[in-house]
Amino acid sequence: MYLPDFEYYAPATLSEACDLLEKLGPEAKVFAGGTDVLSKMKQELLFPKAIVSLKNLGGLSEIRLGNNNDVIIGAKATHNNLIDSPVLQEKYPSLCNAARQMANNQVRNIGTVGGNIVNAVPSADLPPLLIALGAKIKLVGATGERVLPLEDFFTGPNKSVIEQDEILTEFIIEEQPFTGSTYIKFALRRSGALAVASVAAAVAMEGNVCRKARIVLGAVAPTPLRAKKAEEMLTGKEITDELLEEAGSAASKESKPISDIRGSEEYRRDLVRVLTGRALRKAINEGHV
Amino acid sequence: MGDNYEVIGKSVPRIDGVAKATGRAKYTGDLKFPNMLVGKILHSPHAHARILNIDTSEAEKLPGVKAVITHRDVPSTKYGLSPARWDETIFCIDKVRFVGDKVAAVAAVDEETAYKALKLIKVDYEVLPAVFDPYEALKEGAPQIFEEYPGNVNTEIHQHFGDVDKAFEEAYHVRRDFFSGQRTYHSPLEPHASIAFWEGDKVTIYCSTQSVHYLQYHLARVFGMPMGNIRVLKTHVGGGFGGKIDPTGLDFSAVKLSQITGRPVKMLFDRKEMFYNNRGRHAQYMELTTGVTKEGKILGVHANFVMDGGAYTGLGVASAYYAGALLTVLYDFDNYKFDMVRAVTNLPGCGAQRGHGQPQPRFAFESHLDHIAEDLGIDPLEIRIINARKPKTVTINDFRVDSYALKEALEKAREISGWRDKKGKLPPGRGIGVGNGGFVSGAGYPCYRTDLPQAVAIIKVHDDGSMATLYTGAVEIGQGSDTVLLQMAAEAMGYPLEKMRIVASDTDLATHDFGAYASRQTLMSGWAVKKAGEEIKDKILKTAAEMMLVVPEQLDVKQGIVFLKAHPEESLTFEEVARTYFVKYGQLIGQGSYKPPKLGGTFKGAAVGTSPAYSAATQVAEVEIDEETGEIKVIEAWDVHDCGMVINPALLHAQVHGAFYMGMGESIWEEVLFDENGDVANGNLAEYRMPTALDMPPVTSELVDSIDPNAPWGVKEVGEGATTPTMACLANAIYDAMGVRIESLPLTYEKVWRALKEKREKEKEKA
Structure with missing residues (x-):
């Protein structure tokens, strides 16, 4: 395995980077942590003519509180930055835990949050919980910027709405109605394994009544998938074991898994059922974990 | 256990521990030689196909490519670790038999060029039906993979001892169950690697191997060379588990590519190529x-x-x-x-x-x-x-x-x-x-029919007795055999472990041994080492007896001190006795050899x-x-x-x-x-x-x-x-x-x- 030839750019500013991407066209690839790009290039799955590295762009890896208690996560923050962030540990420890479940420590040390999203891999660990928390993303392009819900970002495996000249710069998690959130990953060993199925849940509880719920499934559809029927089932209802089981079954029906070397469609569908119940229970009972 | 012993039975740190833990240990893939080329093997993309034509001309034209070889350039001698079924050639001749089979190899100035050259080799295949399941393979009409194995039966065994049918008749309970296993792969941390270079008619191969002997033997057989013209040695090895006992395409290709180019050639498997080479569990x-x-x-x-x-x-x-x-x-x-x-x-x-x-x-x-x-x-x-x-x-x-x-x-x-x-x-x-x-x-019994001993060891004590070197063909692959064999040598000699060095698994400098497989080294290599150590001890006691005017039976030696058993305070150091031996008789050497008695039916x-x-x-x-x-x-x-x-x-x-x-x-x-x-x-x-x-x-x-x-x-x-x-x-x-x-x-x-x-x-x- 070897890296094919490519041109390398490391622009100093964001606008320079966007201009470069526009100029170079679709054969240019953005490079942040590189954990995905480099390995795909070595496996001859990706042949970019140019690499535009974000390494010289400052200020994109901060995790901070913004206006109105918004949590702002710079797209260049690594998974380990998330895990170690006092802001997240205080506000959404569930995100720290989700980040901790990704790959292994070496990858978490260099792989960025932005990369985990822009790759648009259905089994990625961060999208389900970020979507459940209603995260928005900022995309900066050569001619301007736009903010959109992360939920609207993915269009298929390795496909999203990002334009050629756009760079994902930050995540915005607005102050939540949710009282609890969590991410449960089911993988075939305890570290360094992709999700066979995963479920993120966020719930707004008032006593034992669920005012609002979000359930997002990973690795069981071409994109991270909201289980909206299951969510509706819970909204405004008093939580019972039965209801949680029904929600699990509903989510299972909403999932669209495929069979591959990690698991059959049938297995994944049942995992969604089980994991949905567990994620909801955890978010209801334990807060943002 | 171990209470009566000075060196064995004790958890001494492994001698290569510090080098490995600090990253100083060099594995074959780390080695560099002046002018070294990098070689790669072209693998078959088809599971079963006839080779119609191989055109290497484009690959040869690529700047930086120094040699491209196919079956036309190497002997067609069939080989295999076990002589019962020699059925593999260095490169496929008439057909390929699995995805990953060996078709050609290149040597180039760097790895990237070598990979690029592989892409330029044009092979015309006629794809044949393939079979991936043993039961399917055994069915009538299944694709025939080898002419020599009709019905795809490679080995058939029928053994019967006693009378099973009678036993079942007499049994209170007879039960039948069916189980199946899967293919697994050893996955040693260190990928296979081989570096070859020639000097005159002699070739040296550094290899990440479990047996320098078998590699030397098979290279000699296939290339028609005297074993003495082939030197196989190794540095540290990062695990084998059975996956590095067979000679690989890397070894044969590196030898040939190095011969053609006159330059050292290094070859490595990447992870997927390791799975192609396999030799994993059936x-x-x-x-x-x-x-x-x-x-x-x-x-x-x-x-x-x-x-x-x-x-x-x-x-x-x-x-x-x-x-x-x-x-x-x-x-x-x-x-x-x-x-x-x-x-x-x-x-x-x-x-x-x-x-x-x-x-x-x-x-x-x-x-x-x-x-x-x-x-x-x-x-x-x-x-x-x-x-x-x-x-x-x-x-x-x-x-x-x-x-x-x-x-x-x-x-x-x-x-x-x-x-x-x-x-x-x-x-x-x-x-x-x-x-x-x-x-x-x-x-x-060894993997091929031979009357060679299983293991030979030599211990040489330095002229002044301040150091001793164990020469063994046993192969340290991470299991700790160098450390264990040194402990055994020191124990047998009555010498301190700290003063011992080892030269192992080098067919020129060390001794014969079949290597690290079948869990054999502690017992078999150990026997040879023990005997070598005891010969040293014998010579030390005899020399000391002459010096102390006693008979050897009155003496013993432990941890470098030779002493009168009855009066341990009357002693000489091993060093002074060894030096005296050297002055009087020449180099103090002990040798041991082990061959088991005839075993089995x-x-x-x-x-x-x-x-x-x-x-x-x-x-x-x-x-x-x-x-x-x-x-x-x-x-x-x-x-x-x-x-x-x-x-x-x-x-x-x-x-x-x-x-x-x-x-x-x-x-x-x-x-x-x-x-x-x-x-x-x-x-x-x-x-x-x-x-x-x-x-x-x-x-x-x-x-x-x-x-x-x-x-x-x-x-x-x-x-x-x-x-x-x-x-x-x-x-x-x-x-x-x-x-x-x-x-x-x-x-x-x-x-x-x-x-x-x-x-x-x-x-x-x-x-």
């Missing part, structure tokens, strides 16, 4: 029938197996024999029938992997035995105690077993695992299981499974199952080993931990998968899932006292034997936890989930 399909008395005593066993050999044989004939041969060792029974068909398929060739041929049959037999115990209402551990072989016995297939403490191992495992408090008493989803295993302490295949000594092991494991998802957690494991005298307890326990780790991976996670074209689908460490440190449970490793009379100081093996009970003990624990048996390896989460789902559905139907 998938076995195992039908077992056993007859027992009401009390659980085994009367007779019929093992009826099929194994998927893949494309080339390598050591596979031995694997096939091992699968059945060693089933007779653990439990004592008088009637045994073993039928085996090893089929060739269009998948990478299989070979020896830790426990060689035996772990899957042990999984099958130990699972089968648990069913029998359950049928009879006997505790699974108890039925094993009832049948455990006794020492100083001979198996029905003529293996002499002198020391054997399986019963003691079982009893100790029962005690330390808390078996009595746990079996049948654990909460739902929890289970405990037992499995037994063991292995040969060195194969009684005279029937066909009688040699496989013979050994001077057999280890025995019991493992108990406790597991927890998530009944909704099928996830398996291995909570804790216990291993009790009869491995004879222990030279280095820390290294021994490390072997047990490593063996359990590897067996656990094969039990639950590991399986080489193929796509519909027969290409390896998970040839990387992300999707070929070996357990991580986080998956590893606490392991307690204990010993039972045992000294084997046929071994130096009574040693036996541990490295492979400790892998053989693992699959069964986990399978039995999982069965105990869920009450349904999964009959195929690996026991994946999904299989557990499915089995539990089916069980619930059945229960529902009944209700």
